[in-house]
Amino acid sequence: MAVFVAMCFARTVYAVDPNRAISQYMRESWGLERGFTGGAVTSIAQGPNGYLWIGTEKGLVRFDGLSFQVFQQQTPTALPIGPVQELIADSQSNLWILLANTTILRYRDGKFDPGHSQAAVGITSIGRRRDGSALLSSLALGPLGYQAGKFDVLTAPSTPGRSDSPQAAVMNDELSSRLSWATGVATHRFAKPNTSVAAIAETSDGIIWLGTPDRGLFYLKDGQVHDVAQAVEGRINCLLPMANGELWIGTDKGVLRWTGSRITREGVPSELSKVSALSAIRDRDGNLWIGTSHGLLRSNAGGVSFDDDGTVASDLAVNSVFEDREGDIWLGTPRGIERLRDSTFVSYAVDEELRSTSGGPVYIDAGGRTWFAPFNGGLHWLKDGKIESVTAGGLDRDVVYSITGSHDELWAGRQRGGLTRLRVARGGFETKTYTHADGLLQDSVYAVHQNRDGSVWAGTLSGGVSELRDGKFTSYTMANGMPSNTVTAMAEGADGSMWFATPVGLTQLLHGQLRTYTETDGLPSPDIDCLLEDSSHVLWVGTTSGLAYFNAGTIHIPRNVPESLHEQIFGVAEDTNGWLWVATSNHVLRVRRDRLLSGAIAEEDVREYGTSDGLSGVEGVKRQQSVVEDPLGRIWFSMNHGLSVVDPIRAVRGAAPVLAKIDAVSVDGDLIDIKTAVRVPSVSQRITFGFSGVNLSLPERIRYKYRLDGFDRGWSEPVGVREAIYTNLDPGSYTFRVIAENCDGVWNMDGPSLNLTVVPTFYQTNWFLLLCAAAVGVLAWVVYQWHVGQVTSRMDLQFIERLSERTRIARELHDTLLQSFQGLILHFQTARDLIPRDPSKAEKSLDTALQSADEAMVEGRNAIYDIRSSTLIDDDLAHMITALGEELGAKIEEGARPGFSVVEEGTAKPLDPIFRDDVYHIVREALRNSFKHSEAQKIEAEITYGKRLLRVRIRDDGKGIDRKVLEEGERAGHWGLPGMRERAKRIGAHLAVWSEAGAGTEVELYVSGSLIYESASPQLLSRFFRRSGARDKGL
Structure with a gap:
């Protein structure tokens, strides 16, 4: 039967699991539909910074796990790179690119080396030596090595056809056109091989092997090139060094083996004898991966696994096979690239013959069978990739709610058929079923548990719980103390207690006494779905509102847990490493048990899993045993879309650390060069740092922390975005740092940094x-x-x-x-x-x-x-003048008293007290003269508050002032008018007097508002000097 297995995350220091078939790895491909425009792939390599480099028929492509970058040219003015034939990354951080036109390029530290950009020296093949350095084959010079920045011609000068060669020496790093095979050393002068080399490799014994398209196999030893006496049929496409000096040879006619003395097919699996081998690698676990013209195959101690479910009937050639540093296998095909990777989980979805892919209870017996019962009915077991069904006892026609057992015995709780026992007998199964007629409380058995002493407990759907011991049932119902007749899960305690999960609480049966715990005792919800007593005898309780545990007689709810642990808990299991594996209504997660108990949970103590980790779904199922541990320590999950299993040992192996790097810096939207000292003007409003992390296995899970030394006090919160923005930085020196976290929550603290100087303007x-x-x-x-x-x-x-x-x-x-x-x-x-x-x-x-x-x-x-002091005078000038007029008028007899009025125009404003007093004295003198001497019938005072000046007029209709007095400015023996003028002059005011004999008198006084108005004079210095100057003159 077909078994579908999905996989996810590859582990860093481990190869993919060799025990799985090729079809059981997660396979992901990138072609035109996913942004890969390179065409047919010819070669794959990985640079020191983690990028995947892809050579194609159209050029050179770089991949960071999320996006592709095409390198059209070495420099903006250079010719196009063109088709790439081979790629290798050596141990000296060089990426070597062999073009189809025999040009060799080197990429290092973010740029193409100009010393090699035009080096057309007839290179036809490149490879790696035992020490990881580059190995090249030149038509002009033969095998070349590259060490410490120098090329070495590996053949001795006495080699035929080479003794007169001026190039047969150690050369510096400047390969140039003078070394071109077309400038003096032609291919016909080569003694061996006198043709191009298609593949080059070095075996563990130090021999360099040269495979040709049509002349067979050659080797270089002690500076001399020799041919292998045995002919090789077909084109040699690839060479694969093995242990003990062995060499596997991939040809158009199958795979051959060099034993150290001869070429043979002995020791090569027969399945490889007829394939057209295009590429081959040996992974870090010793598995052989061979790309053929019709797909991929793997060879190891378990045999040969084929790419296409046991056949090689594929029309897709694998031109290149590569293992990255995380252990993933990459394939180059005519359509793009593909990746095979290990996953944390292996997921099984039963096929249509079993009528359902929905999970139910799961149980693993001592014989390695995984028993499961889908929601739609039946009982099945899985072993060695094969699924079998049980038909005995009518189990194929009933829904199985729960499965348990021990040794060779299995117990199944059924929806309608009661409690059934299965035993292996004569290649089949013997069944014995217990029903209501045998003393079982109800034939709908939802939960089954077998105790250490062999007794079996059956929790029914609505009848209570029954214990089967020595063939007899003992029942517990609401009538004798159970809080509910529905039992959803059961567990046995180390102290002999039996624990029952019900919709209304957790019940303990100890020494014949029942006690029930509810929300008042600390449960997050009384509705319980699963129970587990762990290795430390702590009882874990999964409720509809989250996880709780019972310890030392008390129920606790874990503190500081992720939100997912407050969901409905369907299953809990403990592994041998002290982790709890939990299935909720919407999540699958792993959490450290001791940290749950202490409440000190850190980010790295919790790991959530999803479909990218190999799960076919993350929705748990409501069954008593939906998460269980098998005898091998693996954890099985029965999920809504099938079964999944995880090996906790492989799950906790650390993923590769993420290599973070700073890609770019922009200032107010304009990119700046970060290869030199970064200096930006302080007038810059927005500085953006762009960064990325290279982790090919699961790049979408990478998170970053960053900080700007000199500005930030610590690291930022973890973020998934790849940029950091700072605004309005003060002048000074700063250092930007970034670190990255892989999917296991491990931070690579060795992150890059970039120095930045904000240059001050002149005023800073x-x-x-x-x-x-x-x-x-x-x-x-x-x-x-x-x-x-x-x-x-x-x-x-x-x-x-x-x-x-x-x-x-x-x-x-x-x-x-x-x-x-x-x-x-x-x-x-x-x-x-x-x-x-x-x-x-x-x-x-x-x-x-x-x-x-x-x-x-x-x-x-x-x-x-x-x-009299001005402090005794009213602040209101109009009121002061009115009072003065009334006082003066009161001194005159009633019949001779003139009429007096005060007219006020404009809005009254606060006046400077000193100026106000002087104004008042001038007005008083004028009014006193009018009342005393004018013999007037009417006297009027008019006050005008203008914007720029204050004006006061005193008018009467009396006899007037003698013209001579006006002309002389004073009356003999009187000081009224001179005193008024002196006061006016002292305060910078203007005083005018008009009078005609018999026509009355008018006195006008006006003062600048900037002097007399308090609120209108901010120019204190000007006011002061004007005032003081005026008064000085008054002296």
């Missing part, structure tokens, strides 16, 4: 910063000096203001009050003198003196009123 240089610091210092000093000067100036201003005010007061007292008192004294003196002579005149003089005294008192009161 140290000298500019020092200059700026000096400038800031000077500016701070200037600001400080200005501040000190301003404080000093304000103090001076206050002093000057006080001094000016005192001077004014003194002058007013002298010019008004003191003069009044002086006049009063004169009146009194006159009266004293008149009393003796003329008492009536003396009386009049006394009356005049008393009147002068009253006037002197008024003038004194007014002077004191002028001294």
